[in-house]
Amino acid sequence: MLSAIFSWRQSNINIFINFAGKTIGVKILSHINKLAFNAKLKKNQAKNHPPKGSKITIEPLRDLDQIRAINRMHMENPKAKIGRRNNLLMVLGINNGLRAGDLLRLTIGQVRGLRRGDIIPIVEVKTGKSNSLAINRLSAMALDAYFDVIDYPDEGFLFSSQKSPYAALTMPSINNLMKKWTARIGASGNYGARTLRKTWGFHQRVTHKVAWELISKRYNHDSQAVTMRYLGIQDIEITNILLKNEIG
Numbered sequence: 001m002l003s004a005i006f007s008w009r010q011s012n013i014n015i016f017i018n019f020a021g022k023t024i025g026v027k028i029l030s031h032i033n034k035l036a037f038n039a040k041l042k043k044n045q046a047k048n049h050p051p052k053g054s055k056i057t058i059e060p061l062r063d064l065d066q067i068r069a070i071n072r073m074h075m076e077n078p079k080a081k082i083g084r085r086n087n088l089l090m091v092l093g094i095n096n097g098l099r100a101g102d103l104l105r106l107t108i109g110q111v112r113g114l115r116r117g118d119i120i121p122i123v124e125v126k127t128g129k130s131n132s133l134a135i136n137r138l139s140a141m142a143l144d145a146y147f148d149v150i151d152y153p154d155e156g157f158l159f160s161s162q163k164s165p166y167a168a169l170t171m172p173s174i175n176n177l178m179k180k181w182t183a184r185i186g187a188s189g190n191y192g193a194r195t196l197r198k199t200w201g202f203h204q205r206v207t208h209k210v211a212w213e214l215i216s217k218r219y220n221h222d223s224q225a226v227t228m229r230y231l232g233i234q235d236i237e238i239t240n241i242l243l244k245n246e247i248g
Contacts, residue, residue, distance in 0.1 A: 060201070061199045061202075063187070108152050
């Protein structure tokens with residue numbers, strides 16, 4: 001015979017199950033608390049995830065202060081190797097406009113000793129087209145900071161996992177990292193690996209007023225129209241034209 005008795009004792013929920021003459025007590029308060037904590041955490045992170053069944057559109061980081069907050073968070077990470085690796089990934093990503101998959105293929109030997117103004121050729125994984133990695137002032141500073149705390153062989157990956165310098169980070173891990181970083185600074189929206197590439201294009205156009213033609217060429221897109229749809233900026237620009245450019 002199987003029976004169950006529920007009781008409430010000093011804020012603890014207990015279940016007493018009688019089975020074959022033996023009574024088993026199971027305290028489930030800790031389990032309930034764990035479920036509640038996970039639910040709260042999931043709710044807090046939901047703003048960086050699209051609703052189930054919706055069209056997924058990865059967004060750029062539009063606020064420069066948020067970008068600086070993420071970089072500052074990385075540099076203040078007590079685990080220096082991880083923090084500076086993440087900072088380098090962020091800086092190279094938003095200053096080059098390359099796909100995250102192309103950044104993950106970089107090895108230590110390819111970038112060791114690079115200085116401001118250096119450019120190295122790469123081949124895009126997705127398209128097979130030629131492209132390049134350029135080192136500007138911020139990229140050079142991020143590289144120096146990272147190499148100050150690592151001693152990896154040239155054959156190792158620049159963005160490696162904690163397990164081994166020969167194991168590169170994966171695209172799913174970059175997606176998760178971007179969501180975690182943006183959640184920590186309170187940025188609402190849907191972010192992922194493409195955020196790095198889109199952030200470069202967004203600020204080249206909106207902040208620095210770079211021509212669509214140049215951004216499209218850098219992205220290796222077939223047309224400017226593709227770039228406009230990719231970044232989703234044209235609607236903003238059209239609205240600004242209608243509101244600011246008065247005639248008559």
